[in-house]
């Protein structure tokens with residue numbers, strides 16, 4: 001028998017409970033079970049005046065932002081429209097059926113003011129990491145680090161060649177330009193003075209002009225993740241312009257911060273060859289962290305002449321011995337390329353039958369040695385171990401997190417400008433990724449008993 005037509009919406013009274021409308025397995029319900037934001041109002045209290053009209057509750061805004069980043073709704077205008085009509089979103093945000101949704105402009109006002117002044121996005125991220133630690137998701141023994149390029153909200157067709165820009169008063173009034181000009185005067189400027197960028201965006205000058213990871217040239221920022229290898233929980237996140245030196249600096253910042261905030265210090269750190277510079281390896285070894293990172297080594301020669309590996313270093317006497325059993329000594333002076341130079345005697349080399357295979361174009365052989373060469377030797381020895389091989393396999397977990405951020409959470413192109421805009425977006429994305437992991441772990445249904 002055919003049923004009655006649906007669509008009768010002329011009832012005057014309904015018995016309706018929003019709580020019942022959200023299924024138990026809904027993602028937001030499961031996230032709500034592990035998310036505690038009761039502290040947030042107290043944290044934000046000093047940033048509100050005790051006079052004037054009541055403002056929008058900061059917890060409501062934070063919950064709305066989390067909904068947006070969970071469901072790839074990055075536009076705040078669209079987010080407000082979606083929360084208006086979606087029952088589950090309303091329930092998660094604590095809004096009743098008749099409660100008004102905040103105006104989208106509230107978000108940008110708070111982002112540029114209270115949210116950044118209080119660093120509240122980082123505090124929410126860290127609170128979620130603490131939740132993961134309490135749930136036993138963080139082992140704390142092995143970490144991995146990596147960076148991925150995200151396109152900036154800056155047109156590649158609207159650029160200035162070189163790094164010198166004659167800023168107009170209108171351009172100087174823009175927030176990303178002001179932020180860039182202030183950062184230029186700081187100890188950690190966004191551009192490397194020794195390697196000036198080829199092009200700059202007048203709308204977001206901190207973004208780096210890069211082709212890394214993409215077939216096209218574009219302006220980009222790098223999202224840097226430091227993850228715990230046990231359950232791929234993101235322990236820290238940092239935004240940098242897409243430059244390797246900045247990403248390496250960010251690694252030190254993230255490791256120090258995770259030790260300070262969570263008392264977490266890894267025994268080993270896995271990373272790709274970009275992190276295998278002598279300085280980075282030296283820093284890790286000095287901090288008692290085993291670098292499970294390929295050594296960045298350009299000393300290998302492929303023209304048939306002896307490489308540095310053919311010379312033996314004698315640590316006790318601080319000299320090298322060459323394949324002809326002669327000695328190479330140093331004056332102990334550190335040169336501008338941050339190396340000591342060990343030089344053979346011209347007298348020895350002139351009389352040596354191996355000279356054509358050693359230094360055919362110079363009077364005597366020179367071997368440069370970085371002050372962190374001992375750390376590189378230590379890392380080379382680690383590269384032969386089973387633990388290093390295991391870390392190399394585990395390191396792929398971080399790639400999956402970048403894939404999730406880009407493919408599922410749609411973090412392909414940034415919406416906000418400036419380094420602080422990138423930082424806000426990366427923090428919210430990482431918070432949502434950790435929340436999903438924590439919710440899956442905590443609210444996972446118990447395994448069903450096997451049928452006989």
Ligand code: SF4
Pocket residue numbers: 322323324325326344348349350352353354355358359364365
């Ligand atoms: S050329 Fe000089 S440095 Fe090279 S093997 Fe002969 S003596 Fe040693």
